[in-house]
Amino acid sequence: MGIEIERKFTVTGDGWRAAAERVQPMAQGYLNSLAALEGGGQRASVRVRIEGDRAFLNLKSREPGHTRQEFDYPVPVEDARQLLALCVGGRIEKRRHYVRHAGHLWEVDEFIGDNAGLVVAELELASADEAYARPDWLGIEVTDLQRYYNLALAERPYSRWDPVEREPPLR
């Protein structure tokens, strides 16, 4: 188990592409609904993810703010395919680009499928107050905006967002 401190941001422009070291296609889904977590019927999300020839089962506690307990276990890819078929909501497909900037490794998720058009950047930090340099392609922080949660995107993808939701206020 790890304690995860993660911050999420929108991305503006394509400046990050040139600095991407590696790209990993991912498909993932959730065994629980967002409503179950919101309504208190469940205290952790359960995610199935396939990354190329590897697959993982991930459990993440639902807690306010940026800090969560996270558990991640490798599972056979064939199991993951069958588990994806048991997921509720839709399947999330994205290309994760790893982008190094000023000593931090950013994960830039470029969504495809129902969420095409959405690009977000995530940064994992060792502590909640760890300093980091902002790349110039970074937009506003959306860590606590529920519609950006992958679990929320599985149920209400970017293609169904209102225009105003796609243009958050400038930082």
Added chain:
Amino acid sequence: MGIEIERKFTVTGDGWRAAAERVQPMAQGYLNSLAALEGGGQRASVRVRIEGDRAFLNLKSREPGHTRQEFDYPVPVEDARQLLALCVGGRIEKRRHYVRHAGHLWEVDEFIGDNAGLVVAELELASADEAYARPDWLGIEVTDLQRYYNLALAERPYSRWDPVEREPPLR
């Protein structure tokens, strides 16, 4: 992943104790609520179980009848302790006795804690119509009676059952 065909019965008397080969204490809980499965908000249960110095994460599809897809993964016991704290409903504690009878291995679960007084026997079969001999301590079949699901027992333990629920009709 395995396909599980399991039948569950009440147990009458203590005749099974003398034939028990081995006993395994277990503590388990569920990351999902029964309501989430019942309401269609979730299509698989997610169970955490500690058995002595081993622990497992188990996912079981919710399907009518006796046949379910089941996935079982070993996890570190320390992870399982933390995951149990994220479970909803109560913790289930039981002693599982392994009892061989006429070529089949029965699992006799003797519940303790909030479910003390309840004893059920489970039999895993290779096919839905596989024949088996009934031990004389076997009561009625309760495979499809929801209140006997471990997930249901986590939320409404045997100690809270009405007297009539504890005395099912004779076979």
